[in-house]
Amino acid sequence: MTLKDIELRASYGGISENLSDLFYKPCLEQSVIYKRSTAYFTEGVYSLAATSYKKFFIDNAGEMLLVTSPFFDQDIKQKFDEYSDLFIYEELHENLLEESLLKLENSENGKQALDLISILLNLKKLKIKIALVPSPGIHHEKVGIFEDILGNSISFSGSVNETYSGWTLNSEEFKVFNNWDLSKRYWETDLNSFNNLWTNRRQQVKVVDLPEAVEQNLLKVVKDNSLENLEKKIEAVNESFNSGKRKSIDNLSDKKTLMKHQEEVLKSWEENNYFGLIIHATGSGKTITGVNAIKRWFDINNIALVIVPSILLLEQWTEDIENEIDDVDIFFAGGDTPKSLWLKSLKFISSSRNSDKTVIVSTLATASSKEFRKSFKWGPHVLIVVDEVHRIGSEKSSKLLDDSEVGSALGLSATPERYGDELGTKKIYDYFKNVLEPQFSLQDAIKVGRLVPYEYFPEIIQLNIQEQENYDYFTEKISSIFHILKEDSSNKQLQARYKNLLIQRSRILKKADSKPDLALNILQNNFQEGEHWLIYCDDNSQLDVVIDSVKKAGYTTMKYTSSMKGDRSQTLELFEYKSGVLVAIKCLDEGVDLPYLSNAIILASSKNPREHIQRRGRVLRKSKDKHYAKIFDAIVTPNPKRANFENDSIMMGELERAFNFALGANNPIAKINLIELANKFNIDINEFKSQNLEEE
Numbered sequence: 001m002t003l004k005d006i007e008l009r010a011s012y013g014g015i016s017e018n019l020s021d022l023f024y025k026p027c028l029e030q031s032v033i034y035k036r037s038t039a040y041f042t043e044g045v046y047s048l049a050a051t052s053y054k055k056f057f058i059d060n061a062g063e064m065l066l067v068t069s070p071f072f073d074q075d076i077k078q079k080f081d082e083y084s085d086l087f088i089y090e091e092l093h094e095n096l097l098e099e100s101l102l103k104l105e106n107s108e109n110g111k112q113a114l115d116l117i118s119i120l121l122n123l124k125k126l127k128i129k130i131a132l133v134p135s136p137g138i139h140h141e142k143v144g145i146f147e148d149i150l151g152n153s154i155s156f157s158g159s160v161n162e163t164y165s166g167w168t169l170n171s172e173e174f175k176v177f178n179n180w181d182l183s184k185r186y187w188e189t190d191l192n193s194f195n196n197l198w199t200n201r202r203q204q205v206k207v208v209d210l211p212e213a214v215e216q217n218l219l220k221v222v223k224d225n226s227l228e229n230l231e232k233k234i235e236a237v238n239e240s241f242n243s244g245k246r247k248s249i250d251n252l253s254d255k256k257t258l259m260k261h262q263e264e265v266l267k268s269w270e271e272n273n274y275f276g277l278i279i280h281a282t283g284s285g286k287t288i289t290g291v292n293a294i295k296r297w298f299d300i301n302n303i304a305l306v307i308v309p310s311i312l313l314l315e316q317w318t319e320d321i322e323n324e325i326d327d328v329d330i331f332f333a334g335g336d337t338p339k340s341l342w343l344k345s346l347k348f349i350s351s352s353r354n355s356d357k358t359v360i361v362s363t364l365a366t367a368s369s370k371e372f373r374k375s376f377k378w379g380p381h382v383l384i385v386v387d388e389v390h391r392i393g394s395e396k397s398s399k400l401l402d403d404s405e406v407g408s409a410l411g412l413s414a415t416p417e418r419y420g421d422e423l424g425t426k427k428i429y430d431y432f433k434n435v436l437e438p439q440f441s442l443q444d445a446i447k448v449g450r451l452v453p454y455e456y457f458p459e460i461i462q463l464n465i466q467e468q469e470n471y472d473y474f475t476e477k478i479s480s481i482f483h484i485l486k487e488d489s490s491n492k493q494l495q496a497r498y499k500n501l502l503i504q505r506s507r508i509l510k511k512a513d514s515k516p517d518l519a520l521n522i523l524q525n526n527f528q529e530g531e532h533w534l535i536y537c538d539d540n541s542q543l544d545v546v547i548d549s550v551k552k553a554g555y556t557t558m559k560y561t562s563s564m565k566g567d568r569s570q571t572l573e574l575f576e577y578k579s580g581v582l583v584a585i586k587c588l589d590e591g592v593d594l595p596y597l598s599n600a601i602i603l604a605s606s607k608n609p610r611e612h613i614q615r616r617g618r619v620l621r622k623s624k625d626k627h628y629a630k631i632f633d634a635i636v637t638p639n640p641k642r643a644n645f646e647n648d649s650i651m652m653g654e655l656e657r658a659f660n661f662a663l664g665a666n667n668p669i670a671k672i673n674l675i676e677l678a679n680k681f682n683i684d685i686n687e688f689k690s691q692n693l694e695e696e
Contacts, residue, residue, distance in 0.1 A: 003030045003152040004180060011573060012156075013173025019160065020167045023176070025052040027146040027154055032060050035145040035194050037067040037131070038162040050238035057125050057234075058227050060149070064120070066128045067197050067207060068162070070097050097130070097214045112237045118221035119230050129198060132206040141197070141205075142174070143190050153179045155190035157577060175573055256324065259448070261440045262289045268436040269293060274408035276434040277389065281414045282617035283445030287317060290385050291324045293410050297383040298325070298357050301407060303350060304383040305376070306361045307400075309391050311335040314361055317387070321359055329358045334366025343371060351377035368397040373404070380407035389413040389432070393424030401431045409433075414442075414617075442617060443664055451620040454629040456665035458658045458674060459522065461514040461634055463650075468639035474505035475649060506605075509636045509650065510538040515603045516545045520553055522601055522632050523581065527555065532596050533581045536615055538604040540585065546603070547583050556580030595623035601632045605654070616661060628666070633658060637677075651681045659685055 006026045012019055028034065029052045056062040101114065120126035131141075142160055147153040158174025160167060177187035200207040210218075222229070258266075262285055269276050274297070280286050294304045306321075308314050314335045321330060331349050333342040349358060364386075366372055384404060386392050389411030392401060411432045418424040429435075445451040463471060481498045485491065519535050527533060535550070537543040543559065551557045558575050560582055575582050576596055585604075600619040619629045635654050655678050662670040678685040 002150055003148045003154050008176055011175045024167050028052040029055045030148050031146040032062050032149050033147040035065045036162055037141050037143045037194055037197055039069050050234050054231055054234055064126050067131050070130050114221050116233045116237055118218050119225055119233055122219055122225040128210045129207050143194050145191055145194055155187045157190050256288055261438050264438055265436050266293055272434040275432055276436040277411040277416050277432045278436050280440040281442040281445050283450030284440040286412045287320050290412055291320050295325055297408055301381045302357045303381050304359045306385045307364050307367045308387045309364050317361055329356050331360045334363035346375040347377055352381045364391055364397055368400040378405045382406040383408040385410045387412050390416050390418050393418045393428045398427045401427055452622055452626055452628050453666045454620055454631055455667045456661045456670045457632045458635045459518055459632055460637055461518050462637050463639045464513055465639055467508050471508045474501055477501050510605045511542055512636050515634050516549050518634055519546055519601050520549050530579050531598050532579050533599045534597050535583045535601045536604050537585050543583055543585055550581055558582050560584040595621035599630045603634050651683055
């Protein structure tokens with residue numbers, strides 16, 4: 001059997017994937033060479049694949065080439081903040097390695113790890129090189145290459161470290177390529193990436209040999225360097241690891257520690273009889289706060305209902321619940337779970353007769369359906385947790401609020417208010433009763449390091465003559481109907497006409513002809529190879545024009561929409577791997593996390609505070625080696641040939657959005673430029689200063 005005989009998928013990962021059994025062990029057992037670049041490398045990995053490693057090292061006479069950080073383990077890395085000059089003064093890494101190995105030896109089961117490394121080095125079955133990167137980063141490129149005796153080769157690249165938790169416990173994802181089918185060019189990219197690391201030919205990374213003194217000390221750890229002793233050492237690691245003696249060699253922290261604002265808001269929830277709204281921005285840890293609320297509720301009762309707007313958030317909540325709450329049953333309704341599987345069981349699962357700690361996780365669309373509302377056994381034993389709580393205020397979804405009598409309720413959002421829907425907003429505030437303190441803004445999240453700071457660049461464009469004439473035409477119609485409605489506000493037909501005209505007028509700004517050219521110009525002046533950029537479009541027609549323009553200019557370009565055919569998650573995985581430009585609609589509004597984004601161009605204008613602020617927060621999510629973000633925003637201004645500029649309706653909406661972006665940015669010039677622009681149109685910018693709008 002060879003690597004070619006293994007049934008491989010194009011990608012692996014996600015909740016409940018056994019990456020070790022599905023991929024790692026089968027590939028290892030058929031290989032003679034294993035090349036690996038990883039941030040962390042611990043002995044636990046030999047436990048999960050003891051039999052496979054014995055076959056690789058002993059039966060196949062296999063050799064492993066390893067590029068890793070000088071820390072071996074994330075727990076150890078956190079103890080070495082004083083080595084911030086490591087990249088500049090690489091001689092420091094010998095001292096660091098010695099201390100790191102000492103701490104490893106003193107950790108539980110660390111002696112077995114050093115024994116194994118020692119004998120593998122002596123037998124020349126393991127070669128180690130150390131990757132150094134500029135502070136405050138750490139080598140994080142995770143690439144692996146398997147090669148069998150016939151030269152068949154498989155590569156993988158993604159988020160998985162060479163650790164026990166990396167291959168078994170974390171929700172890791174990676175892509176797989178090989179050298180015998182159409183994926184060969186991507187395999188070549190992975191192979192070249194590793195080879196360039198191994199030979200120290202990568203920018204911003206120094207790869208150095210294991211210092212001679214450190215290697216000699218490691219070689220002396222074990223005296224018996226026979227293959228028989230190697231087999232015994234692998235077994236010893238396996239036995240000790242699985243005996244429960246191990247504590248943290250693989251960075252298996254038990255639970256996440258709550259931050260101050262999370263502890264305080266949960267205390268406020270308890271003091272308000274377990275009812276309230278948590279108004280916290282992106283980066284605040286809203287999901288973990290919600291999960292910990294469930295843990296506290298389980299001290300009183302045992303049924304919790306979690307409602308989320310999307311399958312993506314359903315998966316995120318499920319993972320956090322499993323990690324944070326012991327001995328809990330999770331029951332799914334909606335998403336990928338057919339109605340036939342959940343409907344019959346829901347009555348008992350949700351009833352007070354169910355004595356098990358149970359969390360029912362449902363999408364909002366399912367939970368607000370008549371079948372769900374009627375089957376669910378509401379009562380004082382139930383806690384309802386609603387993520388993105390503003391969504392439950394709609395006419396259809398709010399029926400759930402009408403039917404659900406519960407003992408406790410918690411709503412999570414950065415902005416619970418519904419834009420242009422006072423009735424829906426009132427329903428939300430009435431149901432959840434209290435606004436819990438403290439609130440936590442986007443600026444708070446940046447201040448405590450949960451989000452990266454950003455620079456904001458408002459980019460001025462103008463309507464062309466035809467667009468301006470169309471805009472003025474709709475403005476005149478809107479003004480006429482507005483005055484009529486002031487006298488006859490109950491005229492439903494006229495209200496609908498008024499709303500339709502507002503929508504048509506707004507589309508002129510959203511689809512301004514000069515926006516695609518602006519996006520290309522920004523890229524040409526700012527794009528750097530290896531960066532991840534997002535261009536946020538308004539609709540498919542604008543998206544197609546932008547993609548065509550950017551592709552013709554030679555940029556690696558990908559398309560993402562919520563309605564696209566094919567596997568959307570694979571598109572995002574490929575984008576993360578290849579970098580370049582992602583041209584998208586709605587992905588930032590729907591909770592898709594792209595923390596590796598470094599730059600965003602926003603072409604999609606919106607007067608909805610939630611939408612345009614959401615688009616800011618998503619770009620600011622933290623990622624390794626990401627220290628700040630840049631946001632470029634298309635600001636539409638009237639055509640200069642227009643007669644009357646003062647108090648222009650175009651500028652009021654555009655400046656309101658832009659000024660709120662600029663207030664939180666690190667570059668003061670953005671605010672200064674906007675003040676000058678507002679003065680040109682006789683608009684008092686101070687009208688916007690008091691607004692504190694945050695994204696979710």
